[in-house]
Amino acid sequence: MNNIIVLDGFSINFGNARAFIFDEKNKTSDHFHGMPMKAVDIIVEEDTCDFYIELKDYSSPERRNESKPEDFRKHLREYLKYKFRDTFLYRYAEGRIPKEIHYLCLVEADPAMTQHMTQELKKELPLGMGPRWKQPLASSCFVINLKTWNHLFPQWPAEKDI
Secondary structure, eight states, X not given: OOOEEEETTEEEEOTTSEEEESSOOOTTSTTOOOSSSOOOSEEEEOSSEEEEEEEEEOOSHHHHTSSOHHHHHHHHHHHHHHHHHHHHHHHHHHTOXXXXXXXXXXXXXXXHHHHHXXXXXXXXXXXXXXXXXXXXXXXXXXXXXXXXXXXXXTTSOEEEOO
16 A cells, blocks of 8 residues: 655655644644644554654755754754644643654755754653653654655655655
8 A cells, every 4th residue: 555645845655554644734634633733744653653753845045045054953953842742742632642752854954964953852852751751752853864764764765746
């Protein structure tokens, strides 16, 4: 089966995975949430974990030059952090928090920036267990580009949507 999602400049074939657009704009969709909260673009539900997936294409010259690099990184870090947190809260209210959540941000940017953003975002979420928590917010978090995505997730091939 081909479960192809085309969104935000990317096309990803999730095959037989239970994947859906979580940031659904269509009010008639089963996945439309309609709340004043941020939402990751895609959720993939597996038996033991969920993947929260955010897609952003910052490879165009116009997007790269929107602001100073440090301002852009701060904006992106805050944007990605709140996308995760609001989605987590929404899913918690639905009673749909699995034991593990993996946050994947497919950002079309250079590898140095994605590595730096991964480290910054891991501090912001935070990963792992808090001192009094019963479970972590997220088990892992990665900001990756298209090449890395296809290397790490060959079962879910992605390409730039033209």
